[in-house]
Structures are given as C-alpha cells and as structure tokens.
Amino acid sequence: MLLVFVAVVVHRGVDARLRLDDAAHQAARAASFQRTPAAAVAAAQATATxxxxHAGLVCRDAATSxxxxxxxxxxxxxxxxCTVDFGQALILGVPGNRTLSAQASEVVDTYRSQPTAGGA
Structure with missing residues (x-):
C-alpha cells in the first residue's frame, strides 16, 4: 500500500511539471506574436493562466513573468x-506543497511588421 501511495505522489509531481512546462511554452509562443513588450507580458500571463x-492544475500563488x-x-x-499542493503526502514526510517552475523561450518572427509611431 505504501508503494502505491509513493507512486501516486511521484506521478502528481511529474504530471504537474509536465503541465507547467506546457503552459510556459504556450505562454512564450503567445508572447512572441505581440508587437510590444507590454502586450507580450499580458499575453504570456493570460495564456499561462x-x-x-485547462490542464486542471490547481496552483497556489501562480506567477508568470x-x-x-x-x-x-x-x-x-x-x-x-506554481505552488502545487501535496497535502496527502504528509504521511511520507513530503512537504504539503512544493513550488515548481518552468521556463520557455521563443524567437520573435524576424519578418513580422513593426509598430508604427502612431501605435497602430
């Protein structure tokens, strides 16, 4: 029974990390389409959230930069x-929650249009 419990806790951690990596990649891709730094930050935050x-990952204190x-x-x-809750893992001595992070980068398209002086 203990082995099954350990497997479930490990799976939760791996699953959370995979979902976090995916969210970071989606956010970086969305930000790379934007024409201004402010729009890129807003797009990254909205997309990551x-x-x-959508992935069903419940985060405490989620943050995107x-x-x-x-x-x-x-x-x-x-x-x-993302701070992930591992409350059921306290029996094994695993902390009740753990902060995970993921980073992704994308290149801004070289051939895309530039914002004009009027902001359009």
Missing part, C-alpha cells in the same frame, strides 16, 4: 511558477 486552468524587447529576431523568455 488559461493553460494551467515574461521578458522581451519584442523586436523582430529577439527572444521572449517566459517563466511560470
């Missing part, structure tokens, strides 16, 4: 952090 919700200049050829780097 939606991806985690994105850095980019949004210039064609530059890189967007997104980091997603």
């Amino acid at each position: 939606a991806a985690l919700t 994105a850095t980019t200049s949004a210039n064609p050829g530059s890189t967007v780097v997104v980091t997603v952090r």
Whole structure:
C-alpha cells in the first residue's frame, strides 16, 4: 500500500511539471506574436493562466513573468511558477506543497511588421 501511495505522489509531481512546462511554452509562443513588450507580458500571463486552468492544475500563488524587447529576431523568455499542493503526502514526510517552475523561450518572427509611431 505504501508503494502505491509513493507512486501516486511521484506521478502528481511529474504530471504537474509536465503541465507547467506546457503552459510556459504556450505562454512564450503567445508572447512572441505581440508587437510590444507590454502586450507580450499580458499575453504570456493570460495564456499561462488559461493553460494551467485547462490542464486542471490547481496552483497556489501562480506567477508568470515574461521578458522581451519584442523586436523582430529577439527572444521572449517566459517563466511560470506554481505552488502545487501535496497535502496527502504528509504521511511520507513530503512537504504539503512544493513550488515548481518552468521556463520557455521563443524567437520573435524576424519578418513580422513593426509598430508604427502612431501605435497602430
């Protein structure tokens, strides 16, 4: 029985990490389509939140950060952090929760249009 319990806890950790990696990749891709750094950060945050919700990963203190200049050829780097609850694992001495993070990067398309001085 203890072995089954350990397997379930390990699976939860691996599953959470995979879902977090996927959310970071989706967020970086969404941010790479934006034309301004502010829009890239907003897109990364919205996409990561939606991806985690859709994946069914319940996070405490989820946070998403994105850095980019949004210039064609530059890189967007997104980091997603999530505190996952392992409450049932206290019997094994595993902490009740654990903060996991994932990072992904995407290149901003070199041939895309630039924002104009008027902001359009």
